Amino acid sequence: MRTLVISFLMLFIASNGLSQHKQSGRIVFVTSNQETYGDSNKKTANHFGEIVLAYDVFVKHGYSIDFISPNGGAIPIGYISKSDSIQNHYLNDTKFMKALKNTFRPTAINPSDYDAVYYSGGGSAMFGIANNTTINSIAEAIYRNNGIISAVCHGTAGITNLKTKTGEPLYQGKQISGYPDIFENKDAAYYKTFPFSIEEKIKQNKGEFRYSEKKRDNFYVIDGQFITGQDPSSTISVATQVVKTLQNQ
Structure with missing residues (x-):
């Protein structure tokens, strides 16, 4: 009888398109506490759309999400489009917004709990992430455990210093995308x-930087365990490809 019950439950799960992995999977989002461009007075933020559009894809596929930032606690959000129905939904989601005000410190999580790491962008992502050794060690551990490293736009800055156990760049020889130099205003105060430069840093570390010469082109690349997108338009695609890759493992 017990065997029959177990067989029935497994058949039920399969027939509903579910899997044990989907039910128990977890993904960690890396965000930044930085509120200004460097030491200037010019405000910056994490890109709200790049957070919520990816989050929406993941939770709809059964994944649990945790947010971390270098200091933990609240993170600045911006680049908000209230005309976007998904963004509007999460702006009014009390539980979700509370999570952004109470992000975890990197030391509070266990990398072995996660199937993937996702770096969202926005100007804030350029500061406090790439040189954070604890965040780097989390991503490196997830990668060694056959997990996925994903990033969008300026979020790619966060992966630039990732290393193998022997000290080689983790993405050496891999195709990586992110916000390219051709779309940056290098004479602007923010850029200084x-x-x-994300593009130059990836190249210096022997990665193959890829991008589209068109903005908002939904450009992204998949190379092994790396799934990276050029700008906000690729957010949903990157998240979707992370899910597909995990499900096919």
């Missing part, structure tokens, strides 16, 4: 506060 950036600690580095």
